[in-house]
Amino acid sequence: MARLFGTDGVRGLANRDVTAELALDLGVAAAHVLGTSGELEGHRPRAVVGRDPRVSGEFLSAAVAAGLASAGADVINVGVLPTPGVAHMTATSDVDLGVVISASHNAMPDNGIKFFARGGVKLDDVVEDQIAARLEEPWERPVGAEVGRIMTDSGRAGESYVAHLVSTIGADEYTKPLSGLRIAVDCANGAASDIGPAALRAAGADVVVVNASPDGRNINEKCGSTHPEQLQAVVVASEADFGVAFDGDADRCLAVDHAGVLVDGDQIMGVLAVAEHEAGRLAHDTLVVTVMSNLGLILAMQDAGIRTVQTGVGDRYVLEEMRANGYTLGGEQSGHIVMSRYATTGDGVLTALHLADRVKQTGARLADLASAVRRLPQTLVNVRGVDRARAATDEVLLDAVAAAEARLGTTGRVLLRPSGTEPVVRVMVEAGTQSQADAVAEELTVVVRERLAL
Known part of the structure; x- marks a missing residue:
């Protein structure tokens, strides 16, 4: 099964991949994993929720806040605020977690959900997987005065x-x-x-x-x-x-x-x-x-x-x-x-x-x-339709890379980087001249296609 969290939270096409239902469930799971209600008697978890201005962020932030509050967490909804602004508020306020609804640099139809732990730090893989694992887990719902409250920030967070x-x-x-x-x-x-x-x-x-x-x-x-x-x-x-x-x-x-x-x-x-x-x-x-x-x-x-x-x-x-x-x-x-x-x-x-x-x-x-940083000419080629898993072990390919690096010396380098999700190997070459970078990249691309063909 594919991992729910990517390199920067959960991200995808809003209302298809990233739905209101998923946002609500993630809010519940995050409250259970990141809230400290199980560690301190009588402690009510607190969370801050912010978003970027894309239209889908309106219903997704409402769903996340609803999930958090239904799990007993009090929520401060700061509305539109940069991701680092939400991280700052999480770090400087007495809250257990922060949530940002954003797809960063992606186009408008996408959106995403990312979390900060207490102190405003991003989550490591283990904690993200703990949240994902609790999405389908049965839980006892608080009732009455035990449910969380949702409060709207009046702009003080931005100031x-x-x-x-x-x-x-x-x-x-x-x-x-x-x-x-x-x-x-x-x-x-x-x-x-x-x-x-x-x-x-x-x-x-x-x-x-x-x-x-x-x-x-x-x-x-x-x-x-x-x-x-x-x-x-x-x-x-x-x-x-x-x-x-x-x-x-x-x-x-x-x-x-x-x-x-x-x-x-x-x-x-x-x-x-x-x-x-x-x-x-x-x-x-x-x-x-x-x-x-x-x-x-x-x-x-x-x-x-x-x-x-x-x-x-x-x-x-x-x-x-x-x-x-x-x-x-x-x-x-x-x-x-x-x-x-x-x-x-x-x-x-x-x-x-x-x-x-x-x-x-x-x-x-x-x-x-x-100008103190003189960018060396760089060529990047995405070689598609190959077995990326063998890129680190094929001896002929590794020998070709070593030979290219020897030719480039200290003024160039080679990077072979398999894609994490596709049958693609990325060949990046830097060299003293663009023509040299292009030539070495072309040579290695041929070897990648020959040696890693599916």
Whole structure:
């Protein structure tokens, strides 16, 4: 049987895969697993529930809240709030769990349900499986005064979250560290449509805003971090110092320099890592990245005296590595960046504030700061219709990979990555030139097809 939880909660087509019935049942199961009612006598579990603005989030958040309350948990419904905002509220309030209804950067018809444990941390696989296992389990329903209550937050959660965000760069009512900067912001018609611009303005920036009019159906539609083309044009037209783009739930951030050139998550991590390193705040002088980060970032960090640790693909694996070893900065090329001194998960608005603060403090253009990470040419080929299970054991294929890596030397690399769900093997090659990357990828693609044919 396929696992219910994926790399970032339960996700699928809303009202087909992710239904009101499933949302209600997950609310019940989560209350039983994450609530502490069985550990503390008389304790009533408390939960916070938030969502992004897609239309299906309205009925799914209501269903989750109903499930939680029916299991005896009190619920604070914060409405539309970025995923990291819900994580922050879970971490700073006396609640047992947080729930976010969001499909992040996915198109509007999709939706998802993800959970945070007490303290605002993502769940590990074991806990997710415990929740899934209790979906069909019989349970004794509370009655009368024992059922939970559902309370609506009046906007205080958003205000508290913005105050926290700006405080991380020393901004308050009297101190405006970003004054003098003009920043264009693409909110993806998502959860940060109000909070993103508000935080940057509270820190003193002059903000040019696009795609901040969510109607429930336009989230991520040709905008935001997955479609930065509009932002690139707006940055140039408005003569902004740079721009930032969030995704639908604002847990990721990409940037655009003054000339309209995209600055990806690897480059943003490089800029922030150097800033934290120089300030003496980068724990163990280490940056945590995934195996998909460009080799150019790794080489740039070596030059800056910063060590890198690589994990599997997915921000949850970055977070696990950071928590296990006390690291304070990590992320993905996609723009999921975790600054654990200030947040328990990836936070796009937090990233934007700290990137802007680095630009202001150095007086340098973002383009110049980002140029320290010279992205090596990269080729990615998805080889379909092959036996992905043999990718790690076929000796002829492994010898071909080793030979390619020897030819590339220290200025290139090869990554063979089987898909977790499809008969696909991904061949990624980085090299000193695009033609070299293309040639090596083509050679290895031929070997993969020959050796792993079904």
